[in-house]
Amino acid sequence: MKGKILITGASGFIGSFLVEEALHMGFEVFAGIRASSNKQFLTDEKIYFAELDLSSQEILQEQLVSIKQMHGSFDYVIHNAGITHADNKKDFFTVNCNYTQNLLHALQRSGMQIKKFVLISSLAAYGPGNAKTFAPIELWHEQIPISTYAKSKFYAEEFIRSSNIFPYLIINPTAVYGPRDKDFLQFIQLLNKGIEPYIGNNQQMVSLVYVKDLAKAVVGLMDSRHVNYSYIVSDRNDYNKEELGATVKLLLNKRTIKIKIPLLFVRPVVSIVEKLSLFFFDRLPFLHSEKLEEISCPNWLCDSDQLWNDLHLKPGYSLEAGMKETIGWYKENKWI
Numbered sequence: 001m002k003g004k005i006l007i008t009g010a011s012g013f014i015g016s017f018l019v020e021e022a023l024h025m026g027f028e029v030f031a032g033i034r035a036s037s038n039k040q041f042l043t044d045e046k047i048y049f050a051e052l053d054l055s056s057q058e059i060l061q062e063q064l065v066s067i068k069q070m071h072g073s074f075d076y077v078i079h080n081a082g083i084t085h086a087d088n089k090k091d092f093f094t095v096n097c098n099y100t101q102n103l104l105h106a107l108q109r110s111g112m113q114i115k116k117f118v119l120i121s122s123l124a125a126y127g128p129g130n131a132k133t134f135a136p137i138e139l140w141h142e143q144i145p146i147s148t149y150a151k152s153k154f155y156a157e158e159f160i161r162s163s164n165i166f167p168y169l170i171i172n173p174t175a176v177y178g179p180r181d182k183d184f185l186q187f188i189q190l191l192n193k194g195i196e197p198y199i200g201n202n203q204q205m206v207s208l209v210y211v212k213d214l215a216k217a218v219v220g221l222m223d224s225r226h227v228n229y230s231y232i233v234s235d236r237n238d239y240n241k242e243e244l245g246a247t248v249k250l251l252l253n254k255r256t257i258k259i260k261i262p263l264l265f266v267r268p269v270v271s272i273v274e275k276l277s278l279f280f281f282d283r284l285p286f287l288h289s290e291k292l293e294e295i296s297c298p299n300w301l302c303d304s305d306q307l308w309n310d311l312h313l314k315p316g317y318s319l320e321a322g323m324k325e326t327i328g329w330y331k332e333n334k335w336i
């Protein structure tokens with residue numbers, strides 16, 4: 001056995017792949033979930049379930065002490081639990097930032113001897129790249145997050161860096177796609193219906209990573225000697241915004257009607273919908289003004305060479321290969 005690893009947010013899209021990869025690599029895997037979590041992607045009998053209440057440092061500490069008494073200390077923690085969408089902006093800080101602090105303190109107070117604490121942050125925590133030069137976002141760039149989500153991830157990073165509780169790694173993945181993901185699914189469902197929507201007419205460049213490559217990289221980093229460091233993760237390719245649509249269309253074998261909606265039109269509509277949603281339902285709609293500004297930034301290219309060089313690995317999936325598996329899974333599971 002390679003050691004005991006706790007993976008929080010194990011029931012989600014990325015978390016469930018981290019669990020699979022860690023099992024595959026020979027770790028004793030503790031899937032951090034909450035009582036309400038759906039375990040449909042956590043079916044391997046080798047998984048130990050750790051029901052954790054990240055909202056309360058005291059309860060969390062008790063839960064961790066009891067796990068330690070029964071199984072011993074975790075060697076590694078991948079803190080992946082987090083929210084990318086919220087009803088309320090302050091929830092981003094509560095879940096992404098405060099819960100990270102709770103987990104770190106509770107692990108420390110329960111006497112866990114953690115060799116590496118890994119935070120799954122986001123490329124968004126860097127903020128977009130230069131819109132004129134289209135130079136990729138680099139590890140050494142100043143982090144200027146623009147949305148509340150991105151700021152909450154950045155503050156969680158800052159807390160880890162400054163608290164110096166355990167040796168840490170911070171992972172900044174670009175947009176992740178793959179089976180079980182519900183975000184790209186919405187775009188793919190539209191393409192499947194023959195509609196290919198784009199916001200804005202401007203040039204936009206993005207980076208992407210297939211979830212299995214991300215999981216392989218993150219779990220692979222447990223063995224590396226590098227600590228107290230950040231890594232940007234992508235598949236190392238640059239895509240213009242229409243390449244994703246073109247690849248999906250080809251794989252779906254569909255003809256589509258391209259609809260390019262000008263940002264000048266989308267902005268006021270999104271703003272009105274947001275105001276109405278907040279007024280009547282007291283919650284943010286799925287696409288709100290901040291999210292729109294973030295996703296429509298022209299440059300989300302990034303440089304992940306450091307990661308793949310340190311791992312002595314190459315990403316295993318091209319966009320076409322990753323999307324082929326993703327669409328196959330969506331079809332098999334009747335998501336499209």
Ligand SMILES: NC(=O)c1ccc[n+]([C@@H]2O[C@H](COP(=O)([O-])OP(=O)(O)OC[C@H]3O[C@@H](n4cnc5c(N)ncnc54)[C@H](OP(=O)(O)O)[C@@H]3O)[C@@H](O)[C@H]2O)c1
Pocket residue numbers: 008009010011012013014015033034036037038054055080081082083084095120121122123172173174175176177
């Ligand atoms: N998807 C991307 O493109 C992307 C890109 C960069 C970074 N990330 C980061 O990757 C991580 C995982 O994202 P994902 O896309 O896999 O999202 P996801 O499918 O929504 O999974 C989120 C996970 O976090 C757990 N979680 C959410 N709120 C929680 C709370 N209040 N208490 C305890 N657990 C909670 C969820 O548990 P339940 O199942 O119980 O709800 C779930 O297991 C996040 O930290 C996100 O910021 C994602």
